[in-house]
Amino acid sequence: MIRRVPAVLVACALALAACSTSPTTSGAAASSAGTFVVATAGEPDTLNPVLNYGVDGASLIFDGLVARDAGNALVPGLAAALPTVSPDGKTVTATLRDGVTFHDGTPLTSADVVFTYQAILDPKVDSVIRSDLDMLASVTAPDPKTVVFTLRYAYAPFLQRLALGIVPAAALRGKDVNQADFNRKPIGTGPYRVESWTPGDRLVLTANNTYFGGKPANAKVVVAFVADDNVRAQRMRAGEFDAAELAPKLAAGFDSVGGYQVHKVDTADYRGVMLPMGNPVTGDLAIRKALNSAVDRTAMIGGVLGGAGEPAYGPVPPTSEFAEPTAAGRPGSDAAAATAALDAGGWAAGGDGIRAKGAQRASFTLMYPATDSLRKELALAVTADAKKVGIEIKPEGLTWDAIDTRISKDALLMGFGTPYDPDFTSYKLFSSQFAGQGYFNPGHYKSPVVDEALQDGRDLADPAARKAAYSTFQKQLATDLPWLFLAYLEHTYVVKDAVAGVQPRVEAHEHDVANSIWWNIHTWTRK
Incomplete structure (x- = not known):
């Protein structure tokens, strides 16, 4: 899911939500021994993994063949052991666990796995993750327990793609997957089943007591969707939630409040300004160079993020083995370099203080989602x-x-990022073949060097060759500057002291229902 939050809720709806006394999201429910209530800004567009729900795992409703532990290392999920890879890297074989059933009691078989992946590859299905499986030639089930993936070429991070949730073939076969009722009322194998989904309000999950990983420690989870950061903080302070995602400054307000803990979670989640190539101002390299020099990333980290982050210069996080250190810039601002870039580019100083090139003023609009207070503050700082x-x-x-x-x-002030493999977001975001496809490369950036490097990064199996490809990619991006990268965030959450079992792990950009600090909420208890 690309969007960080859904469309803005109308003010009256927010007011009603803030004053809610419903038995599901009231403070009393939040303190119930058998129910946990968590709050997030983002709401999924669908609950179907085929259509991009929880594709990296931890979706609470579904399981993949593999999962990730607290350190993000791959561990068996629906597979009895990690799938095996042939010597040439083109055949991957998985054997399913015994005794796994879907929420409706039907047994999981290899046919369900085959259906899931074939549905993504089906051109009639509007799956935005189809390109993630470009390397997949076929998926077959030689018997009910075995799944064989045949790849067109060796793809080093393929096992990570197997965290995708598996759907029951019987529930979707012969139906229009794009419009199926399943997308809102799914059936999975995960620790929770869907009780109800009220758009713009909440998702209610009940425990799957026959879960193969063990009966959940709590009977119910309510995920409240509260787009407005301030309203979410107010409701957390009112005691409605056991845990809530909050912007750093809002979370910091709980540091001195008894009964709460503030968790700053490491991420690969970056924020930056996407600069459209077709805009007469942002499409000018001199402007982009000047902006890259002018922004004071250090001040943003301290002032906007309250210290919860670090400067960003590209889409591969510094913690990644693929990070290219020479592509990093200076964390502070350099007004002299910015001025030199503008002078060299023909942008002359104007009487009103705004530069111009001929009749074109150095002026452009920077959009941000109105309910996201953090992006607003970053936009104002830029x-x-x-x-x-x-x-x-x-x-x-x-x-x-x-x-x-x-x-x-x-x-546009955008956000992306993954701690897994650089191919996972960068391929779609910067490859020219995705130019103009919604939030994939919306600025129409095109570079033959980047295209080749990104393709090599997914085609080559040798780790050294992949690292070289991503080094080339990062260096070219630092030259072209299609984005003004600002900061890698720490995701900040407020959790009640009474909650036990919280295990933060490095997070990706997407962290609403899936992959948030509540990735293991089925093991949470109360002290």
Whole structure:
């Protein structure tokens, strides 16, 4: 899921939510021994893994053939052991666990695994993750317990793709997967089954007491969808939630409040400004160079993030084995370098302090989702730094629906990132073949060098060759600057002291229902 939050809720709905006394999300329910209530800004568009729900695992409703432990290392999931890979890297074989059933009691078989992956490859299915499986030639089931994946080429991180949740073939075979009721009322094998989903409000999950991983320690989980950061913080303070995702400054407000713990979770989640190549200002390399020099990333980390993050210069996190250190820049601002870039690019100083090239003023709009307070503050910080060197930025908070219509021409404060493999997000985000496909490369960035490096990164099996390819990719990106990378975040959560069993792990950009600090909520208890 690319969007960080859904469309903005109307003010009256937010007010009602803030004053809710429903038995599901009230403070009394949150303190119930058998129920945990958690709150997040983001809401899925679907609950079907085929259509991009919880594809990296920890979805609470589904399981993949593999899972990840607290250190993000791969461990067996629905597979009895980690799948085996042939010497040439082109055949991957998985053997299923015994006795696993779906929530409706039907047994899991290899046919369900085959159906899941074939559905993604089916061109009639609107799956945005189809390109993730470009390497997959076929998936077959020689017997009810065995699944064989045949690859077109050796793809080093393929086992990580097997964290995708498996759906029951019987529930979807012969149906239009794009419109199926299953997408809102799914059947999985995970620790929780879906009781109800009220769009814009909550997802209610009940324990799967026959879960192969053991009966969940709690009977129910309620995921409250609260798009507005401030409203979510108010409701957390009112005692409605056991845990909530909050912006760093809002989370810091709980540091001195008894009964709560603030968790700063390491991530590979970056924020940056996507700069459209077709815009007459952001499409000019001199402007992009000037912005890259002018922004004070160190000040942003301290002021906007409250210290919960580190400077970002590219889409591969510094903690990754694929990170290219020479592509990193200086954390502070360099006004002299910014001014030199603008002078060299023909952007002359104007009487009003804003530079211009001929009749074109150095001015552009920077969009951000209106309910995301962190992105708003980052947008304002970028605006202030840019003005110091003669670039006018007009920040504009919008709904995602409004942003959708303008992402090819106006800059956007975006977020992406994965701690797993650099192919997972960078391929779609920077390859020219995805230019203009929604939130994949919305700025229409095109570079033959980047295209070749990204393709090599997914085609080559040799670790050294892959590292070289991603080094080339990062260096070229640092030259072209299609994004103004700002910061890698620490995700901040507030959790009640009474909650036991919380195990933070390095997180990706996506962390709403799946892959949040509550990835192991089925093991949580109360002290």
